[in-house]
Amino acid sequence: MNQNELLIIPLGGLGEIGKNMTIFRYGDDMIILDCGLAFPEEDMLGIDLVIPDMTYVFENRDKIRAVVLTHGHEDHIGSLFYLLRQVDVPVYGSRLTLGLVEGRLKEYNVSAEKLIPVAPGDTVKAGLFDIGFIRVNHSIADALAVYLKTPVGVVVHTGDFKIDQTPVDGQMIDIHKFAELGDKGVLVLLSDSTNAERPGYTKSERTVSEALDEKFAAVKGRIILTTFASNVSRLQQAINAGDKYGRKVAVLGRSMATVVAKAMELGYMTVPEGVVIDIDEINRYPDNQILILTTGSQGEPMAALSRLASRNHRSVELSYGDTVIISATPIPGNEQSVARIIDGLMRLGVDVIYERSSGIHVSGHGSQEEMKLILNLVRPKFLIPVHGEYRMLKCQEKLAEKVGLAKENIFIGENGHVFAFTATSGRFAGKVAAGKVFVDGLGIGDVGNIVIRDRHQLSQDGVFIVVLTLDKQRGCIVSGPDVVSRGFVYVRDAEILMNEARQIVKEVLEGMTNGPVTQWAPIKNSIREALNRYLFAKTGRKPMILPIIMDV
Amino acid sequence: MNQNELLIIPLGGLGEIGKNMTIFRYGDDMIILDCGLAFPEEDMLGIDLVIPDMTYVFENRDKIRAVVLTHGHEDHIGSLFYLLRQVDVPVYGSRLTLGLVEGRLKEYNVSAEKLIPVAPGDTVKAGLFDIGFIRVNHSIADALAVYLKTPVGVVVHTGDFKIDQTPVDGQMIDIHKFAELGDKGVLVLLSDSTNAERPGYTKSERTVSEALDEKFAAVKGRIILTTFASNVSRLQQAINAGDKYGRKVAVLGRSMATVVAKAMELGYMTVPEGVVIDIDEINRYPDNQILILTTGSQGEPMAALSRLASRNHRSVELSYGDTVIISATPIPGNEQSVARIIDGLMRLGVDVIYERSSGIHVSGHGSQEEMKLILNLVRPKFLIPVHGEYRMLKCQEKLAEKVGLAKENIFIGENGHVFAFTATSGRFAGKVAAGKVFVDGLGIGDVGNIVIRDRHQLSQDGVFIVVLTLDKQRGCIVSGPDVVSRGFVYVRDAEILMNEARQIVKEVLEGMTNGPVTQWAPIKNSIREALNRYLFAKTGRKPMILPIIMDV
Known part of the structure; x- marks a missing residue:
């Protein structure tokens, strides 16, 4: 990648609602915007939390100048503990955001020494970047949009927003600042897509x-x-x-x-x-x-x-x-x-x-008219719809086309996509590692597809275990076969089934073992196949069959 | 229960959308209206289908005079195979309904000799009951409402319905028949509650x-x-x-x-x-x-x-x-x-x-205005809202009160409740067995809470198996302990964990066994407790721990 391009790399939040995290990089300076978690989908059995794959971040840890948080929701701050465990870097956010962050970090025993509170209107310097903060309305107080002055131009990230003209706390989104930035010229806008399918305006809180x-x-x-x-x-x-x-x-x-x-x-x-x-x-x-x-x-x-x-x-x-x-x-x-x-x-x-x-709830995200208004105020050269499942991103694309953006200047991305910008051009510039990292108990990333697949099989028809002790020399059974099942059938009603299964294992062994045994695998496979056939014929179920052979 | 009361017993479809089944009984004559299935909820791991508990039906099998089907959806016909396997009884339904039933019964190798097609306007006699059929509109063709002439009065069951004034097949719901019945006097109405939360009218197909x-x-x-x-x-x-x-x-x-x-x-x-x-x-x-x-x-x-x-x-x-x-x-x-x-x-x-x-879909169930219209046409003395989750039944109750029914004449029931009616009175008259029967593979009802609970535990953190062979006489290990896990950790990365676990089992055994062993249970419990503690401390997970001890 060209050293004179601004790279924007979403590591989370695209094609999903959750685990928002975006990287901004120019040369050797990098900023991380938000660091959230997602809750597991129903097929992620036993998983507690999902966090973004941060390989790219850790590979470039020496370049990180700042973490910037837009607001205090879990999908924006929830994986910060994991980042800060490995990287020592200042974290900017509003007071309430940092107050909530502090609590979460304490739970994970991660120290929070470099939490630096900012207010709307503030600007801070981080490497090459000047970072500015803009008040927005959302379903949590003290939410911010962020703009970055970069060598190639200004980038605006809305964070999660709605345009609440009569906010409860009297603090309306700073549309003047969006207008001012738009007047001076904005290179790239990254904008919340959550309610892109919803026509009209979101009602005021x-x-x-x-x-x-x-x-x-x-x-x-x-x-x-x-x-x-x-x-x-x-x-x-x-x-x-x-x-x-x-x-x-x-x-x-x-x-x-x-x-x-x-x-x-x-x-x-x-x-x-x-x-x-x-x-x-x-x-x-x-x-x-x-x-x-x-x-x-x-x-x-x-x-x-x-x-x-x-x-x-x-x-x-x-x-x-x-x-x-x-x-x-x-x-x-x-x-x-x-x-x-x-x-x-x-x-x-x-x-x-x-x-x-009944009017007792309103959304915290702006609807189509609000999205269009932000697009019209900011008038960006390029747009990256963020914070949404794929069809929501596509919906915002359509809205943006309607207000006059050229389709080729709108980038519908996936997590890990690298978008590279000069002052006049934008392009898709490849991919970096991105994806879901599962948190399960104390383990982060140690549960992968194999474990999940096993859990899935176990959840459907349970487990059926066969244990026996073999005399390796003589090839005869010393003890067993015993069978144990869980989650398969109600064991008290299944005595005949269990006895027959035991008998089938014996027959398999008699057919295979005469003389010294050198390999377990073929025996285990034969047991598994024979039991699979038998149990499915009798019950219509396919439990995980685990033959365990011990030797003396 | 009084022999001169009409009993109405919903066995499915109340407090749920699914497995609709209602019993009508007077003295020694019984009719079954619909016989449906439900699809498993997400916590019913590995379950294929859910059918109503038919204990009451089988206990009274000699009294069943007819099965009446309102339409061909799975939640109204899907458990018929189970009933007809054990009970030989005529089944009435429209031609399309029976056409679909036939196909389903064939899949289960249940013969379908007594399927008797009826058309709107037909009446048939079944024991003491005269059964009449009324055309209704729904998201499947040939749907029927049913009325029963009983010794205490007329009962109307709407089945699933909407009022489509411009139906695609030109066959509008027979509102005249509902009006006529209402004119002559209806004792009890059982009415579809699916869309009771939705104001207005459902649009025409x-x-x-x-x-x-x-x-x-x-x-x-x-x-x-x-x-x-x-x-x-x-x-x-x-x-x-x-x-x-x-x-x-x-x-x-x-x-x-x-x-x-x-x-x-x-x-x-x-x-x-x-x-x-x-x-x-x-x-x-x-x-x-x-x-x-x-x-x-x-x-x-x-x-x-x-x-x-x-x-x-x-x-x-x-x-x-x-x-x-x-x-x-x-x-x-x-x-x-x-x-x-x-x-x-x-x-x-x-x-x-x-x-x-975009208008490309409309519901097959009537909204509030349609429910009110049926209530006003039929003018029943008593109402039992059916076909709905609890809040939907309650919603229809409110609608009925608005059109003038007395609250005490509306019965919000649960599956298995018995409602007893004379020509002038209605009362809650106790309960019969009712509930969910799980179909899993070939098994019907053999998977209960224990199996489901085991599957749930297995699905979350997997299984951890310890196997060893003991010399019962000397109380010493002949072989093992071996440990095997699935769905717990990625085994290749967990060699140390596995070795330490093995070591812990050895220590437990050394502390317990010297001399002849008489009981396995205390040894197994100690192994389970020690491993539980160790594995949770190391991983934050609680797999199902299964110690299996064999003896020689």
Whole structure:
């Protein structure tokens, strides 16, 4: 690659919602924008988290001048612990973002000495790059867009954004700065594609206030409200509505308690004296003076709301008269878990307000009109749609064409693609290593396709183990064969099956062993084949068959 | 229970979408309405199908006078094979329904001698009951509602329905019959709740024609259209649109080929001579003369559309210029699979039309206004909302209250609940056995909670097996310990771990065995505990640990 080109390399967030991470490189200077995680898809059995493949970053560790964070959501900060374990580099972000980062790093025992808070309007120097920060609106406070002054021109990255003209905290996205940058000339725009399929405008967070007020005015019993723990504005609105109608606030769920504490400490939430009470105090007040904020809006099975729905919570029990407000919509993949929780709550007699149409939730990402507005304000020469599954990136491409960008100046990329820019040109310039690294327990990257494939087979039909001890010299069975199965059949009902399986193994061995045995493999294969045939004929199932032979 | 009460017992379809089955019983006469299956939820690992617990049916097998089927969807006919294997009873349904039933029964080697076709307007006698059939609209042709004349009054079951005022086949739901029944007096209505959360009216199937026509007129290359294989009207409309623009039709996917053949044979589809071609012939025609109908609209991984998206289909390869029309919306739980297929197709350069807003799909179930209309036409004394998850049943309850039914006359039930009616009263009258029976391979009901729990553990962290041969007399190891793992760690990278694990087992045994061994269990437990501790400390994972001890 040409030393005089600016390289932009997305390592995560393209073709997916999650693990956002983008590299900007010019010569020997490199900047990392965001460092997020993704949650495992359903076929990634047993995996806890997914982080970006950082091979390229580690190969160029001496060139990294800064990490820049746009906001405090897990898909933007969640793999920072892994990077900082191996690389010592300054990390820039807003105060709330860094507050949340600090908590996460502590969990992983990673020190956080070089966290440098920045505010909208600030600029910092990192190697060749001048980095500037712009306020945007999103479903978490203190979210930033970022611009980079590079030797070939200015690059703007929107981060996650919406254009909220009446934000709850009064801090509107700085459209003037986008306009100013656009006026002076922007080489490349990287822009959020999450809601590219959605026409029109995303409603203001403030509209939620009105909907909540209406609900709060009508409800006579306790109100239990759930939303994303990190949505500080939403929590503030709920607390305000509660306060207006004389409700005390108790918080359920560790992650929400953490965020509320951090947000209050940093001044991002203001709660009147005496309003917050401990969850164990709620029975001291009448029902119409209680508001409980809880985690679990995505149907997470271990979160408080799920426990409440299954009457499985240690300190709170819901029943007729209570009202649950689900102030969130399910992320794709969580629809069924959320539906099951709603059903569970309703079975308890609880009133549940959950429809999107009731106005109790709005998205944190801008819709098509907002995307077009940013495109028109910034007027970039080149566009890289980011933060979206493939069809969302393609949707933003169509929008950009409509506002006048040439199709050849729009780059629809995949993670690991290298885009190279001069002041006048942009091109696809090859690939670097990129992909999914699985975190499973303490292991990072040690679980690969083979392990996952085995887990998949085990999950479908279980395991069938055959053990026997052979006298290697004489080729005769000393002990066994024993058979053990798990996840295959209900063993107590399967005595005949097990006995016949044992018999089949014996027959295989009698046919093969007379005299000294030199190799295990052919014996194991024959056992596996014979059992496979037999078990499938009898049960229609294909458990993983593991023959284990010991010798004396 | 009183011998003079009519018992209505839902065995499936309440609190769920799937495995619909309802029992009507008066004295010693019993009728079964529908006999469906459900597809496994994601936590039912390795399960192929779910069918209703039919204990109550088999206990009363001598009382069954008839099985009545409302339409040919799997969730209404899919567990019939299991019932008919054990019970010899006449089965009534429309011609298309029975045509589809026949095919399914053949797959299971169940004879189908007593399939008796009925048409809308027909009545049949079954024991004490007079059974009448009413035409309804749904996403499959030849769907029926059913009414029963019983000694205590008339019962109406809507089956799955919508009110399509401009149906494609010209056969509108017989609202006159519903009106007539309502005029004469109906005791109980059982009504479809699927779309109870959706306001307004469901659009007519005919509106899809217009949307398809518009798309077909615009597309220059090949068109590949996917929908539910059983949606004969939809397929007919696609073929008509294709024919209008001079396109030949090829069918991909076994289930769609079966339905198309059956529907043409029975006269439910009419295709002009020479329009249908074999899939291998498509290359003989220019792209703009090709329409391919394919299975896979729900993202099923083995279906044709999924193979096309991953360029994994034997006879068709898609690329730039092709247009895929997804004329279906994902059933809850399938959203992500469908999204992945759309992304895959777009990556190939294929144009994909998939938005609900594009008008290429309408639901087969009526929305709130249609439910209210049926309630107002039938004017039942009692209502049992059926065919829906719990919140959908509750939603229909609210609708019914709005049109004037007393809340105490609406029964929100669960599978297995017994509702008992006289000519003037209705009551909850206890429970019978009900629940999910898992079909896994050839086994029906043999996989229970223990097996599923084991599969779940195996799927998360795999299995870790320790094998050793003990001399029972002397209490010393003759062979082993050997360790084998699958789905736990990548074995080649884990030599040290495996060696240390072996060492730990040895130490456990040394501490326990000196002299004759009488019991295995304490040894196994100690091994399990020691390994559990060690492996979790080293990996953060908890594989299933299986110690297997053999003796000589």
